[in-house]
Amino acid sequence: MITRRAFFAAVGGGLAVWIVDTADAQESGGGARRGMNQAPPSDVSAWIHIDEAGAVTVYTGKVEVGQNARTSLTAAVAEELRAPVDSIRMVMGDTALTPFDQGTFGSQTTPRMWPQIRKAAATARDMLADLAAKKWNVDPSQVSIAAGKATVNGWSATFGELTHGQKLLRTIPSSEGLTPAAEWKIAGTSVEKVNGRDIVTGAHQYPYDIHRPGMLFGKVLYPPQFGARLISVDTSAAERIPGVIVVRDTFRLPREGAGADLVGVVAPDPDTAEKALAALQAKWQPVEGQPSSKDVFAYYRKNARAGGGRGGRGQVTPETPPSNPNLVPYTVAYIAHTPLEPRAAVAEFSPDGKLTVWTGTQRPFGVRSELAQDLGIPEEDVHVFMPDTGSGYGGKHNGDAAVEAARLAKAAGKPVKRNWTREEEMTWAYFRPGGLIEVFGKTDSQGKLLEWEFHNYNSGPSALNTPYDIGGPKIEQMHETRSPLRQGSYRGLAGTANHFVRESYMDELARALKLDPLEFRLKNISNDRLRNVLQAAADKFGWQSRRKTAGSGFGLAAGTEKGSYVAACAEVSVANGLVKVVRVVQAFECGAVVNPEHLRNQIDGAIAMGLGGALFERIEFADGKIATNRLSKYRVPRFADMPKIETVLLDRKDIPSAGAGETPIMAVAPAIGNAIFDATGQRIRSLPMVPGNKLPSGQAAAE
Amino acid sequence: MARVTQLDVNGTLHHLDADADRTLLSVLRDDLQLTGTKYGCGEGQCAACTVLIDGQPTKSCLTRVSAAAGRKIVTIEGLAVNGKLHPVQEAFLEADAMQCGWCTPGMILGAVGLLRRTPHPSETEIVSGMNGHICRCGTYSRIVRAIQTAAAKGGRA
Numbered sequence: 001m002i003t004r005r006a007f008f009a010a011v012g013g014g015l016a017v018w019i020v021d022t023a024d025a026q027e028s029g030g031g032a033r034r035g036m037n038q039a040p041p042s043d044v045s046a047w048i049h050i051d052e053a054g055a056v057t058v059y060t061g062k063v064e065v066g067q068n069a070r071t072s073l074t075a076a077v078a079e080e081l082r083a084p085v086d087s088i089r090m091v092m093g094d095t096a097l098t099p100f101d102q103g104t105f106g107s108q109t110t111p112r113m114w115p116q117i118r119k120a121a122a123t124a125r126d127m128l129a130d131l132a133a134k135k136w137n138v139d140p141s142q143v144s145i146a147a148g149k150a151t152v153n154g155w156s157a158t159f160g161e162l163t164h165g166q167k168l169l170r171t172i173p174s175s176e177g178l179t180p181a182a183e184w185k186i187a188g189t190s191v192e193k194v195n196g197r198d199i200v201t202g203a204h205q206y207p208y209d210i211h212r213p214g215m216l217f218g219k220v221l222y223p224p225q226f227g228a229r230l231i232s233v234d235t236s237a238a239e240r241i242p243g244v245i246v247v248r249d250t251f252r253l254p255r256e257g258a259g260a261d262l263v264g265v266v267a268p269d270p271d272t273a274e275k276a277l278a279a280l281q282a283k284w285q286p287v288e289g290q291p292s293s294k295d296v297f298a299y300y301r302k303n304a305r306a307g308g309g310r311g312g313r314g315q316v317t318p319e320t321p322p323s324n325p326n327l328v329p330y331t332v333a334y335i336a337h338t339p340l341e342p343r344a345a346v347a348e349f350s351p352d353g354k355l356t357v358w359t360g361t362q363r364p365f366g367v368r369s370e371l372a373q374d375l376g377i378p379e380e381d382v383h384v385f386m387p388d389t390g391s392g393y394g395g396k397h398n399g400d401a402a403v404e405a406a407r408l409a410k411a412a413g414k415p416v417k418r419n420w421t422r423e424e425e426m427t428w429a430y431f432r433p434g435g436l437i438e439v440f441g442k443t444d445s446q447g448k449l450l451e452w453e454f455h456n457y458n459s460g461p462s463a464l465n466t467p468y469d470i471g472g473p474k475i476e477q478m479h480e481t482r483s484p485l486r487q488g489s490y491r492g493l494a495g496t497a498n499h500f501v502r503e504s505y506m507d508e509l510a511r512a513l514k515l516d517p518l519e520f521r522l523k524n525i526s527n528d529r530l531r532n533v534l535q536a537a538a539d540k541f542g543w544q545s546r547r548k549t550a551g552s553g554f555g556l557a558a559g560t561e562k563g564s565y566v567a568a569c570a571e572v573s574v575a576n577g578l579v580k581v582v583r584v585v586q587a588f589e590c591g592a593v594v595n596p597e598h599l600r601n602q603i604d605g606a607i608a609m610g611l612g613g614a615l616f617e618r619i620e621f622a623d624g625k626i627a628t629n630r631l632s633k634y635r636v637p638r639f640a641d642m643p644k645i646e647t648v649l650l651d652r653k654d655i656p657s658a659g660a661g662e663t664p665i666m667a668v669a670p671a672i673g674n675a676i677f678d679a680t681g682q683r684i685r686s687l688p689m690v691p692g693n694k695l696p697s698g699q700a701a702a703e
Numbered sequence: 704m705a706r707v708t709q710l711d712v713n714g715t716l717h718h719l720d721a722d723a724d725r726t727l728l729s730v731l732r733d734d735l736q737l738t739g740t741k742y743g744c745g746e747g748q749c750a751a752c753t754v755l756i757d758g759q760p761t762k763s764c765l766t767r768v769s770a771a772a773g774r775k776i777v778t779i780e781g782l783a784v785n786g787k788l789h790p791v792q793e794a795f796l797e798a799d800a801m802q803c804g805w806c807t808p809g810m811i812l813g814a815v816g817l818l819r820r821t822p823h824p825s826e827t828e829i830v831s832g833m834n835g836h837i838c839r840c841g842t843y844s845r846i847v848r849a850i851q852t853a854a855a856k857g858g859r860a
Binding site: 192 | 729732736738740741744745746779782783788795796801802803804805807829833834836837841842843844845847
């Protein structure tokens with residue numbers, strides 16, 4: 001447990017507030033959580049410090065990957081502390097300075113960390129008022145804090161004049177009240193990206209850019225095929241290259257598909273490291289009979305584990321495989337996050353054996369733990385720092401590059417940089433899972449849903465449960481199975497897959513009933529928030545007045561996940577099997593809007609990313625090898641793919657803010673798919689829908 | 704083996720000793736520590752590594768350092784003059800035309816080159832001129848808006 005004394009020894013005097021996240025404490029079961037190299041009291045999740053010169057610094061284990069958490073958290077402090085945005089420094093994702101945090105994922109920064117940081121700032125403001133009241137011998141209620149100053153009766157003091165010579169600490173729970181959203185002055189406005197200038201000038205140092213004195217460059221040998229085992233390696237040619245060190249060892253934490261053998265090279269420059277890697281002569285034991293991207297869906301079903309299912313809220317009988325002969329199968333391909341900055345790390349040991357690693361990860365504390373385990377050293381001797389990173393999208397949860405850099409640095413006795421190439425990123429990072437999903441629904445003649453059955457093999461349980469009212473039996477089940485590829489988190493997890501299937505199938509039902517897809521949905525929704533986004537998107541789009549011309553089509557889709565609600569309307573044009581998404585209107589509601597411009601930016605980005613997965617992104621693999629391991633082979637959305645995007649933000653100041661980085665991706669694919677059906681009469685039940693740039697049958701627009 | 708010993712970057716003559724076959728990207732980043740120029744793919748697909756050579760946007764991952772020697776190279780670090788941002792940099796900030804920012808330096812230099820060739824581009828010309836650049840965060844519509852704003856303000860370098 002960190003003491004007040006140790007804290008001030010580390011950060012200097014002044015005023016501090018520690019914030020305790022009670023919900024987090026319950027969830028994590030009080031596991032090891034440390035910061036400042038010592039365990040803080042119980043469950044401190046963030047702290048704010050105002051030093052003796054008045055500088056405001058906030059410490060949180062959350063990280064910045066482009067989602068603008070740095071800006072939204074800064075705005076939270078500015079709002080409650082009544083201080084200018086540019087007077088606040090945010091220290092993020094640094095295991096030596098910030099309190100423990102499980103990671104930046106699951107749209108949790110806004111609903112969880114954001115209110116805690118506001119509370120810490122509000123408490124700091126109260127403490128400043130107390131100091132001012134004491135200084136001027138007035139009641140604290142008379143003190144006004146604004147624009148970074150305390151004033152009363154014509155007296156005025158800067159924060160530094162109040163905190164000078166102090167060592168004040170308060171620990172507060174995060175559950176107390178905050179400024180209501182309706183009274184926000186800075187939060188809720190479009191505060192500009194706080195470090196935008198560093199980005200447009202190239203000054204910001206990303207993990208890939210970190211340079212340390214005496215640093216060497218490392219490469220690691222990977223198998224030619226998933227699961228292939230190293231039989232032998234001749235390192236003599238590599239060792240003859242001047243300056244090259246060859247490292248042969250074993251990882252304590254074996255890497256999925258790549259095993260435990262560590263064969264690495266370290267060289268004074270990246271080109272020499274590349275040459276040394278190429279000079280290694282390895283023999284491998286291949287693994288036969290691995291499934292390919294073509295037969296993987298049958299593989300999922302074959303390997304589904306009886307009793308391995310996780311149900312949703314509906315009634316489930318996990319031991320019984322689905323027997324409904326009317327189930328309609330859909331499939332979803334593996335896709336790659338493709339963060340434009342690949343994985344990167346620099347590792348450096350101090351003379352007394354302490355390790356510092358700079359790396360891009362959504363889980364700096366998790367990576368610290370991986371490093372400690374793989375190197376067999378205490379967590380206290382490992383410092384992980386995450387500079388703001390070139391995106392993640394759920395794809396940077398682990399510490400592969402960090403562990404490799406650390407192992408090579410240890411062997412070389414020098415700092416080592418281990419930057420992954422694009423090909424490594426697209427082969428050895430993990431993928432968004434593929435999936436097989438089967439669905440069936442039944443309605444009465446009026447279009448009220450009576451039955452619902454939904455089975456997901458492999459892709460995941462997020463947003464598995466239908467938000468529609470089902471009058472009768474409901475089965476919703478996730479079936480655990482085996483994946484031939486390494487898979488993991490992705491923006492919205494399986495929310496995209498499950499929404500694609502549910503909302504495409506809802507369209508199928510509406511068509512069978514000859515009902516308008518909007519009307520059919522509204523008949524079956526009692527949730528007002530879902531109804532509101534659907535109506536808002538349809539109104540903005542002009543759904544009721546839409547007019548089909550040859551080759552054009554219109555589709556809509558809606559859904560909810562992680563406390564936010566989304567609806568999208570899409571217009572496509574199809575000519576000779578070529579699909580162009582012309583226009584997307586998306587309505588989104590996530591409670592009180594924290595930053596309208598950054599929210600719109602997230603929605604724009606989610607629509608772009610969703611469009612890629614909807615139309616053409618697909619990992620092709622066979623025999624344990626990824627065929628689409630480069631950007632010349634794996635198509636991601638570009639300028640020319642973009643539709644006209646319009647967003648409608650429903651700002652609900654009466655509802656606590658939810659996260660917004662994920663849910664806006666979920667309605668994109670089904671809205672586009674439904675529009676393709678509208679244009680062509682072709683129901684495409686697989687993602688991506690237009691691989692190879694043409695509709696599967698290559699047929700022209702039906703009209 | 705042929706060596707490159709001088710490189711004119713951002714108006715400064717840098718002295719170095721690099722194998723002539725190395726990429727300009729690697730030399731800028733690893734020898735000169737000008738890390739504003741980004742690696743994204745190494746095969747000219749994403750244009751994150753774009754720099755200006757004699758005013759022309761050029762993919763530094765596909766350019767041998769020997770081909771850049773003796774020419775004027777401008778990287779993102781050299782675009783602002785005496786701390787004053789270039790109009791395209793300002794327009795990117797104004798339009799919030801970034802999320803993670805990894806593609807941003809290449810985007811900005813690509814846009815500077817586009818505006819040099821076509822001072823008042825139509826939206827179609829912006830899309831076709833910039834289509835070689837990838838923004839995985841998907842801020843494309845904002846980048847188009849930023850380039851339009853810079854063009855309206857006479858955003859030529």
